[in-house]
Amino acid sequence: MTRPLGPGEARTRQRQRRQLVFITIAALLGGAIGFTTAFFDKGDGSLFTGDWEALSLDPALAVILAIALVVGFMVLPLYGFTQVDEIKREYNLIGFTGGCIAVITGFPVWAVLYAGGFVPAPHAFGVFAIGFAAMMVSYPIARFVR
Template sequence: MTDRKTRQVGPGEARSMARRRRYFTYVAFGGLVGGIAGFATGFFDQGDGNLFAGDWELLRLPPALALVIAGLLLAGFLALPIYSFRLIDDYQREQGLIGYSGGYLGVMAGFPTWAALYGGGFVPAPHAFGIFAIGFVSMCVSYLYARWRL
């Protein structure tokens, strides 16, 4: 048996280790972006906004901070995922695209369905957080389905 310190790492194993490190770096970056945005929004809110309750109109942030938070969110939710699609293998890319497509389709079907049910008096009026939740949950479900079934 070889000692771990003297064992040579093959090219495939080296690529796998680099891919794993890159993955954890992206997860850490995403968590950092979310943590900074959430903390800054909660700490520096000058109004009585409650994003989970849908009180968007009561949210008051300093303009410079709002721009920083918006930039961080665009980097974390848009730029990083698009950039990462070129760094992963075809199978993982397909799973991610199926997940994103499922989220998109969930929103495209969920909002009109919700609006129709609201018109019939069955549910409260559609709101931004609910639409985001529909997209997020359907993206997660679609990704997990693709991961387990494909």
């Protein structure tokens, strides 16, 4: 015999289901963007090796992918903030702030190290990778170190 769920438990389960659906939608969108880019690329470019100059897409497809990227990188995260509780929202905001600070700091540091001959010239994917990696590090720090 099971006892009925209390209102807090029911709300938590509902939130967990919504989070699973949200993550699934984000993963499907990311997979669709990656697959579409790879499948319809008419050139020899690659987003991961830094030679995106050789990437060639139909203009209409490029616009569709750009819109999908805006949805995936901006709309979904902002919507996600409205769907989580205050504590998780705070952790996420700290993670996003860490990524932003890393980009704001990382590019000038990279530029002066390049000027000194220590590293190759800064490029867009590297700046993106700095921000992404910093978010991935900032979130667990906010979550587990505080």
